[in-house]
Amino acid sequence: MAPLLSIRDLRTWFYTESGIAKAVDGVSFDVGAGETVGIVGESGCGKSVTALSILRLIQPPGRIESGSVMEFEGRNLVTLNDEEMRKVRGNRISMIFQEPMSALNPVFTVGDQVAEVARIHAGVSRRQAWDKAVETLGLTGIPAPEERAKQYPHQLSGGMRQRVLIAMALIMKPALVIADEPTTALDVTIQAQILDLLMHLQKEFGTSILMITHDLGVIAETTSRVIVMYAGEIVEQAPVDELFARPHHPYTEGLMHSMPHIGHDQARLNVIPGTVPAPTNWPKGCRFFERCPYSWDLPAHEHPPLFDVGANHISRCHLAREPQRRQDPHPPLVVQEGVDAA
Amino acid sequence: MNSAAGSGQSASNPLLSVRNLRKEFPIRKGVFSRQVGSLKAVNDVTFDVSRGETLGVVGESGCGKTTTGRAILRLIEPTDGQIVFEGRDVRAMSTSELRGVRREMQIIFQDPVSSLNPRMTIGAIVREGLTIHKLAEGAAADARVSQLLSEVGLRPEYASRYPHEFSGGQRQRIGIARALSVEPKFIVCDEPVSALDVSVQAQVINLLEDLQRDHNLTYMFIAHDLSVVEHIADRVAVMYLGKIVELATADDLYREPLMPYTQALLSAVPVADPKARKERIILSGDVPSPASPPPGCVFHPRCHHPAKDVACMKIVPPLEEKAPGHFVHCIKQTPTTISWEQQKEAGGVHPPERYLPLAAVHA
Numbered sequence A: 001m002a003p004l005l006s007i008r009d010l011r012t013w014f015y016t017e018s019g020i021a022k023a024v025d026g027v028s029f030d031v032g033a034g035e036t037v038g039i040v041g042e043s044g045c046g047k048s049v050t051a052l053s054i055l056r057l058i059q060p061p062g063r064i065e066s067g068s069v070m071e072f073e074g075r076n077l078v079t080l081n082d083e084e085m086r087k088v089r090g091n092r093i094s095m096i097f098q099e100p101m102s103a104l105n106p107v108f109t110v111g112d113q114v115a116e117v118a119r120i121h122a123g124v125s126r127r128q129a130w131d132k133a134v135e136t137l138g139l140t141g142i143p144a145p146e147e148r149a150k151q152y153p154h155q156l157s158g159g160m161r162q163r164v165l166i167a168m169a170l171i172m173k174p175a176l177v178i179a180d181e182p183t184t185a186l187d188v189t190i191q192a193q194i195l196d197l198l199m200h201l202q203k204e205f206g207t208s209i210l211m212i213t214h215d216l217g218v219i220a221e222t223t224s225r226v227i228v229m230y231a232g233e234i235v236e237q238a239p240v241d242e243l244f245a246r247p248h249h250p251y252t253e254g255l256m257h258s259m260p261h262i263g264h265d266q267a268r269l270n271v272i273p274g275t276v277p278a279p280t281n282w283p284k285g286c287r288f289f290e291r292c293p294y295s296w297d298l299p300a301h302e303h304p305p306l307f308d309v310g311a312n313h314i315s316r317c318h319l320a321r322e323p324q325r326r327q328d329p330h331p332p333l334v335v336q337e338g339v340d341a342a
Numbered sequence B: 001m002n003s004a005a006g007s008g009q010s011a012s013n014p015l016l017s018v019r020n021l022r023k024e025f026p027i028r029k030g031v032f033s034r035q036v037g038s039l040k041a042v043n044d045v046t047f048d049v050s051r052g053e054t055l056g057v058v059g060e061s062g063c064g065k066t067t068t069g070r071a072i073l074r075l076i077e078p079t080d081g082q083i084v085f086e087g088r089d090v091r092a093m094s095t096s097e098l099r100g101v102r103r104e105m106q107i108i109f110q111d112p113v114s115s116l117n118p119r120m121t122i123g124a125i126v127r128e129g130l131t132i133h134k135l136a137e138g139a140a141a142d143a144r145v146s147q148l149l150s151e152v153g154l155r156p157e158y159a160s161r162y163p164h165e166f167s168g169g170q171r172q173r174i175g176i177a178r179a180l181s182v183e184p185k186f187i188v189c190d191e192p193v194s195a196l197d198v199s200v201q202a203q204v205i206n207l208l209e210d211l212q213r214d215h216n217l218t219y220m221f222i223a224h225d226l227s228v229v230e231h232i233a234d235r236v237a238v239m240y241l242g243k244i245v246e247l248a249t250a251d252d253l254y255r256e257p258l259m260p261y262t263q264a265l266l267s268a269v270p271v272a273d274p275k276a277r278k279e280r281i282i283l284s285g286d287v288p289s290p291a292s293p294p295p296g297c298v299f300h301p302r303c304h305h306p307a308k309d310v311a312c313m314k315i316v317p318p319l320e321e322k323a324p325g326h327f328v329h330c331i332k333q334t335p336t337t338i339s340w341e342q343q344k345e346a347g348g349v350h351p352p353e354r355y356l357p358l359a360a361v362h363a
Helices: A048-053 A082-088 A111-123 A125-139 A157-171 A187-205 A215-224 A240-245 A250-260 A324-328 B004-009 B065-074 B094-103 B122-134 B138-151 B157-159 B168-179 B198-215 B226-232 B250-255 B260-269 B309-315 B340-345
Strands: A005-016 A021-029 A035-040 A062-064 A069-072 A093-096 A174-181 A209-214 A226-228 A233-239 A307-310 A313-315 B017-030 B034-051 B054-058 B080-085 B105-108 B187-190 B220-224 B235-240 B244-251 B319-323 B326-329
Touching: A005 A048, A005 B122, A021 A048, A021 A233, A048 A069, A048 A174, A048 A209, A082 B004, A093 A157, A125 A157, A125 B105, A157 A187, A157 B326, A187 A215, A187 B260, A209 A215, A209 A233, A215 A240, A226 A240, A233 A240, A233 A250, A250 B198, B017 B065, B017 B157, B034 B065, B034 B187, B034 B244, B054 B065, B054 B226, B065 B105, B065 B187, B065 B220, B080 B187, B094 B105, B122 B138, B122 B168, B138 B157, B138 B168, B157 B220, B168 B198, B198 B226, B220 B226, B226 B250, B235 B250, B235 B260, B244 B250
Parallel strands: A035 A209, A035 A226, A093 A174, A174 A209, B054 B220, B054 B235, B105 B187, B187 B220
Antiparallel strands: A005 A021, A005 A062, A005 A069, A226 A233, A233 A313, A307 A313, B017 B034, B017 B080, B235 B244, B244 B326, B319 B326
16 A cells, blocks of 8 residues: 655755755655654754645745655645645644644634634535534543633643644544644643543544654654654664664664663763754765764765665664674764864 | 762751742732732742752642742742751841852753853853852953863863854853852752753763762752653652642652652653553643642642542641651651541541552652
């Protein structure tokens, strides 16, 4: 069966005064129907720009480069005109943003904002749209939805606002929901409620979810397949159990080791030294080279392709060819954060 | 880790001792800004911090953890209570005395962007404290600034640059250098790593631990991230609606959380191990408004303890010692000084019992 979304060689570049920032630089992956795929990475790795690209929400000076392909339900999203794209956005693909306050309009009631989505895409009457909005708000666990629908965003708590955004995203029963750090702004007990709700609604509607987050805990608990991004590229992709059991790329490994885990306290946290290079000037070879404890000089700084390293497991690391080098780590070329960065 | 760590409230000769601290913010309404109520941000908080230890303070937004940290330094004027730092009563101090004691008590802020003046060079930011407290001037001050920058892992040449030229992690290092410049004994770290990426967060945590060891610093480490606090803290205070609801060594708190709120909080943390999918205590609803906290136990409307009953709405639980050094705010978790007779009198129907759901245990 063809995947629901199939992205090939997506390149989203920003033409800034200091050069071309290649925020997303040749990304390819699939999302199957009903699947939850996670994208994990740190600030500036390109995960959010990937999400915005899928919805064609990239503003100048940013641009999706020609040659990029985003096949969705049999059409290439890159070549759709604005009118066609509007019919996809919020209808077949919707998005849940991180900041529920800035994603809602403060001067309309939340019921109106949820109903508006149904009015635009389903062409139903005001009354029908309102009823549908109240019903969807109820599905997201908002108590007394008919009352809450008449309230304004500022009258709701952060958790309630996030439920409103989820209702907006789900009212049209889209094929794909992109959740960009949907719980990062929330407290941990509210985060648990919201993740629980998303997983429950996904089962009910059979929606695919693209979960974008920096939190490996959220990834482990919600996704079935994980993509790790670094410096505008996919550096590793694997089923979730495989990734956590056998991380291959040294960046993935570093990310996992630098997180403190409750119940497994270590005396000192491992760090990934240094910082991400500038997107206007990615290194020619491996983009993790300077921060890597296993790196070695390859002729002409060969840029690593994605190697097969296991069942459905790919990694952009030369260690795939010379695995014995993992036994012999060395201090990375970048020693400390402060030094050599800036 | 620390000999005083296990002794809880009764630590002998603590560096800082806080008793019955309260901070209320007036709620005003109408044309004449008449006071119609008060928001109890910090509601009767008592704890000690021993020399050389790290006291972690955790809780969700609005629980009062940041207000507590700032009230201790009198950056926010407390409404009531006692703050004793090295035997000196901080609340009784005049402005000039306070300036003196602030040299010994510093703060590191969450947001490394807004807490650095964008018009000052890094050198000037770090040097300011030296000048104000007359610790060094001229070439001696320059040398001290260079030394501080290299101590926090920045190049001394960076002194002439401006904050916008630095990454988030580097700015947090600058904030740390500024706090260290006046040779403090005690630092309130208010969410120092929550704005940072995971890999940078680890760098800053390691730096804070190194500095603590090298300078014999005492930290109050405020954070909402429970795994970070477990890593760095010797003892942990859990706050909910302006109150400390549990206080114990980090080991005890994470191995045997006794307050039902702490149990829910720990069970809610997503675990970065797909094989460890576990039961979760999902709390219903939101945190009530601190302007009208529930009567009795502040947590009772959301509590999942099987013995919860009417008595929980009537009796304000004391923060009582349930195990050596393990203080808990709950009349249903045994042992308790609120007798079953007293609870029955208040309408209680379920006798107290020890309740420790597996979902909460991180062992």
